Amino acid sequence: MTEGAGLAVQLVEVKADEADLRLDRWFKRRYPAVSFGNLARLLRTGQVRLDGKRVEPGKRVSAGQIVRIPPMDSVDIDTTPREFRRTDARAEEKLRASVLYRNDNILAIDKPAGLAVQGGTGTVQHLDAMLDALRFDAEERPRLVHRLDKDTSGVLLLARTVGAARELGEMFRIGRARKTYWALVVGVPQPSHGRIELPLSKKLHAGREAMMAGEDDGRPAITTYVVIDSAADSAAWVALRPLTGRTHQLRVHMAAHGTPILGDGKYGGQKAFLAGFGKKLHLHAWSIELPQAKGRSLRIEAPPPPEMVEDLERLGFSYKDGARDLRRELGRMLDEL
Numbered sequence: 472m473t474e475g476a477g478l479a480v481q482l483v484e485v486k487a488d489e490a491d492l493r494l495d496r497w498f499k500r501r502y503p504a505v506s507f508g509n510l511a512r513l514l515r516t517g518q519v520r521l522d523g524k525r526v527e528p529g530k531r532v533s534a535g536q537i538v539r540i541p542p543m544d545s546v547d548i549d550t551t552p553r554e555f556r557r558t559d560a561r562a563e564e565k566l567r568a569s570v571l572y573r574n575d576n577i578l579a580i581d582k583p584a585g586l587a588v589q590g591g592t593g594t595v596q597h598l599d600a601m602l603d604a605l606r607f608d609a610e611e612r613p614r615l616v617h618r619l620d621k622d623t624s625g626v627l628l629l630a631r632t633v634g635a636a637r638e639l640g641e642m643f644r645i646g647r648a649r650k651t652y653w654a655l656v657v658g659v660p661q662p663s664h665g666r667i668e669l670p671l672s673k674k675l676h677a678g679r680e681a682m683m684a685g686e687d688d689g690r691p692a693i694t695t696y697v698v699i700d701s702a703a704d705s706a707a708w709v710a711l712r713p714l715t716g717r718t719h720q721l722r723v724h725m726a727a728h729g730t731p732i733l734g735d736g737k738y739g740g741q742k743a744f745l746a747g748f749g750k751k752l753h754l755h756a757w758s759i760e761l762p763q764a765k766g767r768s769l770r771i772e773a774p775p776p777p778e779m780v781e782d783l784e785r786l787g788f789s790y791k792d793g794a795r796d797l798r799r800e801l802g803r804m805l806d807e808l
Contacts, residue, residue: 481540485532488611490633494521495528497538499589500599513541562596563604570605572771576635577628578605578613579759581773584624584752588615598627605629617643620719622734625652625756626773642761643716649760651805652711652721653699653775655753655782657743658730659707664697667724671717681737682719684727692717694724695805702786706733706745710757712805721754733782748782755779 489497498510498519505513511528513519518541521530532538572579582588587597598615605613613629616639628648630636642648670689671682683689693714701707707730711721722738725731731739733753744750758772775783775790783790 479542483538483540485534485536485538487534489532490534491531491636493528494526494530494532494538497532502540503600559596559601563601566598566601566604571626571773572769573607575609576631577639577761578607578631579626579628579771580605582619582624582627582756584622584776587621588618588627602629616640617648617716619756620722620752620754622752623652623754623756624773624776624779626650626759626771627756628759628771639761646714647762650713650756651758651760652713653755653757653779654709654711654721654725655733655779655786656707656709656725656730657705657733657739657745659701659704660696660698660709660725660728660730665695667694667696667728668692669724669727671720671723673718682717682723684723690717691715692720692724694721696725697805700788702788706786708783708786708788710805722752748785751778753779753782 483501485497489500492500494514495507495510498505507528510519514526514528517525518539520526520539521532522536523539566580569580569582570578571581582598589597589599602613602615609631611632613631614633614636616628616630616636619625619627628639630639639648669684669692670686671684671692672686672689673680674683674686684692695712695714697710699708699710709725709730711725713720717723719738722732722735726735726738726743731743733743733745733748734751735743735754736750755775756773757775758770760771761769763769774780780790
């Protein structure tokens with residue numbers, strides 16, 4: 472629906488599967504060429520409005536609301552609707568093959584390392600742009616309810632309805648969704664199991680944005696860990712459980728503990744590398760456990776990628792034994808920390 476023809480103002484209706492998105496996220500999906508700064512300027516000057524009103528970028532939209540879009544010749548906007556833009560069919564097929572679990576409310580995939588969850592500067596392909604490939608029989612587009620770093624592999628959970636997104640979001644917020652990661656670290660954490668409590672804050676470091684540990688203005692961050700096995704003093708295979716959900720939390724905490732995750736040069740520097748093991752980040756989201764009715768829980772696991780299994784075995788660790796025999800013991804130990 473438009474207010475005129477040609478290069479005119481557009482009035483775009485928010486769809487049901489877009490409900491509860493922040494307005495800036497809604498714009499990112501519909502018009503990826505519009506930067507956040509550009510959108511903020513358009514909102515500030517009243518060129519973009521929601522139901523005729525001026526709003527902030529963080530305002531959440533509802534189904535049926537109308538977003539005013541300024542004339543296309545006045546701002547760099549990709550006018551092609553997202554559902555008609557070309558996508559990589561092979562990438563989408565691979566994404567569908569990565570599904571670990573699916574019911575009417577949730578869907579879990581085994582995200583490969585190297586796939587960004589959301590777009591950013593220089594990021595052409597990302598999960599958020601391909602979520603329609605995971606719609607299956609649902610009327611709504613799946614929604615992200617948590618994040619994994621681009622270089623982290625493993626279980627990523629999606630909500631298939633607005634209601635499920637709210638419920639899962641609350642579970643993650645209050646810590647009822649339990650996530651367990653596996654990592655290879657350089658050095659051996661001491662003691663062999665413990666709890667790391669270091670606040671984290673976002674700072675500029677060497678001209679780049681990074682998370683810093685132990686800052687006075689940092690937000691509380693807690694990680695528990697258990698050493699599964701070690702190779703002399705050179706490396707260890709550890710299970711990690713974040714009790715808070717800060718950006719890069721596990722990476723910063725392990726580096727601050729003196730045992731950076733293998734391949735994590737950003738936070739571990741040169742100490743994060745071992746000869747012959749390359750520069751790939753060795754961090755894998757192994758499982759997510761969700762509370763269910765009658766005291767039961769739903770546990771979703773993703774096996775580590777072949778290259779991580781290969782490196783585990785090169786260090787003398789047995790992945791199969793760890794997955795089969797240590798699962799219950801690791802869970803118990805992490806719960807007690």
